[in-house]
Amino acid sequence: MGKQYIATGNAPQAHKSDILGVEITARYTITASSDGYANYWDNQLRENQSPNDTVNRQFINKTGIHHISSYENILPDSTVKVVLVALVCFDGSITFQYFINDDISTIKVVEGHPFKSHCWAPGFHKDPESKQDYFLITQATGATLVNHLNIVAKDEDVTISFEKVGEMTPKKSVFPNSLAVSPATDKKVAIGYVNGDVYLYDLILFKALYTFQSTELQLTNKPGKSSAIPRVLKFSPGGKLLAVARDSQSSGALTLYDVQYGENVGNLAMPSHSTSTSIGGFAHNGWIMGLSFDSTGETLASCGFDRCVRIWNVETREREATIGLSITDLEDTEHDEMMDKSIASGLAFIKPGLRAGPGGDNNEGLCVVSFDRGVRWFREAGGV
Amino acid sequence: MSSLNHLFQIWHNILINFEGMQELAIQYKSRNYDKRQSLTQFSHQESNLIRFNSYIKIIKLLIQQIRINKNITTIRDFYYRDVQVFQGKSSNCKDTLVSIVEHSLQLSLEKDFNIYPSQKGLMYGNFKLRSTSSRIVIDLHYESEPSMIPLLTPDIEAAVASYSVGETPMVILVEKEAVFKSFCYFIQNSAQHERDIPRNMIIITGKGFPDLLTRRFVNLLDKKLPRETSFLGFVDSDVYGLNILQNYRFGSRTATVPGLSKLRYAGVYLLDYCHGWLEITERDRSLMVSSIRKLLSLDEDSETRHIHREITRGLVLLKKCEMNVYNEAGTVATTGMNNYILGKIKYFAPRPRDLLPHFT
Numbered sequence: 001m002g003k004q005y006i007a008t009g010n011a012p013q014a015h016k017s018d019i020l021g022v023e024i025t026a027r028y029t030i031t032a033s034s035d036g037y038a039n040y041w042d043n044q045l046r047e048n049q050s051p052n053d054t055v056n057r058q059f060i061n062k063t064g065i066h067h068i069s070s071y072e073n074i075l076p077d078s079t080v081k082v083v084l085v086a087l088v089c090f091d092g093s094i095t096f097q098y099f100i101n102d103d104i105s106t107i108k109v110v111e112g113h114p115f116k117s118h119c120w121a122p123g124f125h126k127d128p129e130s131k132q133d134y135f136l137i138t139q140a141t142g143a144t145l146v147n148h149l150n151i152v153a154k155d156e157d158v159t160i161s162f163e164k165v166g167e168m169t170p171k172k173s174v175f176p177n178s179l180a181v182s183p184a185t186d187k188k189v190a191i192g193y194v195n196g197d198v199y200l201y202d203l204i205l206f207k208a209l210y211t212f213q214s215t216e217l218q219l220t221n222k223p224g225k226s227s228a229i230p231r232v233l234k235f236s237p238g239g240k241l242l243a244v245a246r247d248s249q250s251s252g253a254l255t256l257y258d259v260q261y262g263e264n265v266g267n268l269a270m271p272s273h274s275t276s277t278s279i280g281g282f283a284h285n286g287w288i289m290g291l292s293f294d295s296t297g298e299t300l301a302s303c304g305f306d307r308c309v310r311i312w313n314v315e316t317r318e319r320e321a322t323i324g325l326s327i328t329d330l331e332d333t334e335h336d337e338m339m340d341k342s343i344a345s346g347l348a349f350i351k352p353g354l355r356a357g358p359g360g361d362n363n364e365g366l367c368v369v370s371f372d373r374g375v376r377w378f379r380e381a382g383g384v
Numbered sequence: 385m386s387s388l389n390h391l392f393q394i395w396h397n398i399l400i401n402f403e404g405m406q407e408l409a410i411q412y413k414s415r416n417y418d419k420r421q422s423l424t425q426f427s428h429q430e431s432n433l434i435r436f437n438s439y440i441k442i443i444k445l446l447i448q449q450i451r452i453n454k455n456i457t458t459i460r461d462f463y464y465r466d467v468q469v470f471q472g473k474s475s476n477c478k479d480t481l482v483s484i485v486e487h488s489l490q491l492s493l494e495k496d497f498n499i500y501p502s503q504k505g506l507m508y509g510n511f512k513l514r515s516t517s518s519r520i521v522i523d524l525h526y527e528s529e530p531s532m533i534p535l536l537t538p539d540i541e542a543a544v545a546s547y548s549v550g551e552t553p554m555v556i557l558v559e560k561e562a563v564f565k566s567f568c569y570f571i572q573n574s575a576q577h578e579r580d581i582p583r584n585m586i587i588i589t590g591k592g593f594p595d596l597l598t599r600r601f602v603n604l605l606d607k608k609l610p611r612e613t614s615f616l617g618f619v620d621s622d623v624y625g626l627n628i629l630q631n632y633r634f635g636s637r638t639a640t641v642p643g644l645s646k647l648r649y650a651g652v653y654l655l656d657y658c659h660g661w662l663e664i665t666e667r668d669r670s671l672m673v674s675s676i677r678k679l680l681s682l683d684e685d686s687e688t689r690h691i692h693r694e695i696t697r698g699l700v701l702l703k704k705c706e707m708n709v710y711n712e713a714g715t716v717a718t719t720g721m722n723n724y725i726l727g728k729i730k731y732f733a734p735r736p737r738d739l740l741p742h743f744t
Binding site: 227 | 670
């Protein structure tokens with residue numbers, strides 16, 4: 001059973017440099033770039049409005065932004081809805097922005113937080129039981145800081161504070177380049193290290209439950225190094241599965257792990273007739289830069305260096321669709337030939353009902369960002 | 385001239401002192417201190433004795449240099465006349481020379497003694513420089529071998545450029561010597577077989593970080609060549625390579641050489657050349673972050689934006705990219721790289737554009 005995706009819009013030259021991250025909130029698609037800006041794109045575009053008409057561009061940091069993570073919650077004991085966005089910059093600092101009740105004009109910067117240097121991959125945990133939220137950040141020094149996230153609202157006055165409760169450090173000091181926090185109640189976090197290992201930690205016990213090692217066949221003789229960098233990690237919406245995208249030399253491998261029992265439950269791979277890939281099998285003919293589960297957890301999307309998005313059926317492990325990216329997708333074709341390459345650097349599913357336009361109410365949407373500086377929106381075909 | 389006489393006077397005093405069995409003291413100035421310092425003949429410290437020795441030796445060599453009518457020579461030649469005195473370090477020789485001639489005597493090594501910095505850089509191409517008396521001072525052909533960057537004698541400084549073919553010249557700066565050599569032989573070969581190559585290239589390498597002479601020569605070309613001449617840089621996509629590019633473009637902090645702002649970053653780009661991919665180390669990471677900060681303190685133009693984008697890409701992808709003559713298996717893998725460089729040069733050439741080269 002194949003799926004089909006239709007392009008519903010795009011923003012050419014959305015940033016001045018590579019777009020490195022995308023997050024979806026109820027009202028906004030947020031993109032972050034190494035040009036130092038975070039762009040808030042309105043999901044509720046009216047007909048004949050182009051995304052560039054209503055975008056809100058926020059300057060964050062001259063060195064550029066490499067990671068973005070968002071937190072969205074209607075605070076318990078209050079009716080105020082807060083969206084908090086963590087933007088991690090190349091100088092190692094984090095800028096937190098927040099706005100309330102989906103009104104971008106209320107946007108403010110969180111002052112006086114402790115995250116000023118060495119920060120790399122961020123992650124929020126919104127407690128489904130509304131007891132304690134978390135903010136996690138990996139550091140270039142090898143540690144991952146675990147913080148309680150406390151948000152208090154008095155009328156429309158919001159106070160956001162962080163309280164460090166500990167850190168998780170593996171035995172070796174290896175750079176933790178990727179992080180994912182489980183959305184489920186069991187408080188699990190996965191951290192990927194550049195040597196290929198992915199550790200599954202328990203946030204309450206501060207204990208590594210499982211280590212998922214790379215099955216890369218080619219070994220390097222330098223300790224702490226591997227060509228199997230776990231570039232992206234993602235938990236399924238129910239927190240049962242962990243998807244890990246690793247480099248496999250110049251290809252990208254995609255593995256699913258069972259979180260509860262710590263088992264490798266399978267690879268997602270393209271069917272191949274070539275004898276050279278009989279052992280591994282790859283998901284992408286290039287490194288994988290983005291992963292996203294849809295809201296049901298039945299579908300996983302991946303994208304990367306081979307300039308395409310692949311949609312996988314998690315149950316059957318089969319590929320449902322491939323969306324190719326090309327610079328000519330973008331309406332404005334004037335671009336920088338040396339630098340603008342249509343490598344897909346990140347993607348996120350959009351829940352039905354968030355995007356305006358035909359089919360937006362019933363079908364999952366998809367937003368893809370790229371090194372060609374374009375933001376592209378798609379939706380699943382059918383059901384209109 | 386009085387300072388030169390001063391040098392003879394010093395030598396005379398030295399000789400008298402030796403005969404008179406008195407302890408000799410030399411006063412000198414150096415770059416780091418404004419005050420005069422002195423070295424004595426019978427110091428208690430061994431390092432001072434060695435230093436004293438090297439000062440006497442240099443004074444003697446300078447006198448000889450004057451006596452042989454100041455034939456053009458290099459600092460390296462001075463060093464090799466007595467390696468032991470300089471403890472096997474050519475930098476000691478250079479420092480002593482500069483201290484005596486430039487700081488103490490207030491003379492110029494080049495103008496007053498005809499002593500030039502040693503050549504490090506190499507050049508190759510198709511290009512002529514004619515002196516004002518229409519004598520040819522630089523004559524490069526694609527058929528000839530790469531040669532050393534010439535000493536910037538007054539003759540060369542005053543020279544005017546001329547070309548064998550009426551095409552706008554292109555100056556190609558290459559970071560690595562191995563890449564330079566391989567590309568030169570590739571061009572030599574292509575020229576022999578009359579393949580389609582730009583006719584007026586000047587290819588230069590500073591063998592890694594360029595020395596003063598190479599940078600001054602590049603700036604001389606910038607002055608002498610027509611304004612529309614393009615300057616292209618081919619460096620590794622790592623901190624060192626990009627720093628070298630920036631060094632040509634802006635000059636270093638202490639340099640007396642002006643920058644070359646029209647130098648374009650032509651390659652190699654991380655995304656173009658996957659054969660050169662290497663993992664970045666923790667040290668690379670911190671150097672990359674600090675060079676991003678450094679970049680931001682400069683005036684923003686399209687080149688600094690390219691470089692910023694390239695470094696941030698490296699950080700996100702955790703990779704750097706080196707131009708290599710040899711591939712992992714140790715076999716020569718130059719054709720791809722040379723074609724890549726040539727493709728980029730053609731892309732920037734002032735004529736209908738070819739497609740941008742890309743190979744994996």
